[in-house]
Amino acid sequence: MPDNTTAQSPMPLPSAGMRIAIRYCTQCNWMLRSAWIAQELLQTFGTELAEVALIPDTGGHFSIMAGDHLIWERKRDGGFPGPKDIKQRVRDVIAPERDLGHVDR
Secondary structure: OOOOOOOOOOOOOOOOOEEEEEEEEOOOOOHHHHHHHHHHHHHHHHHHEEEEEEEEEOOOOEEEEEOOEEEEEHHHHOOOOOHHHHHHHHHHHHOOOOOOHHHHO
């Protein structure tokens, strides 16, 4: 069985699941918005996600990636996502068959 730990940390690495990357503008003070979205995704998808990373950037950048899929881009999509929009878009990439309950109604 392969060793699933790192030299820096004895915590096991996730063996499956999607990596979500939220890139946000620090100059625009969008960190709290990004952290809130991360919390919403972790609460909804739990162990279906390997990690949710917050990546500081500049220049008004705000985007959400699920693996190699661009889920949301502020300029392209016209602002910031609401919880329903982002959960549905992430679900469509990581678990299309999953029912999100009241979010889908």
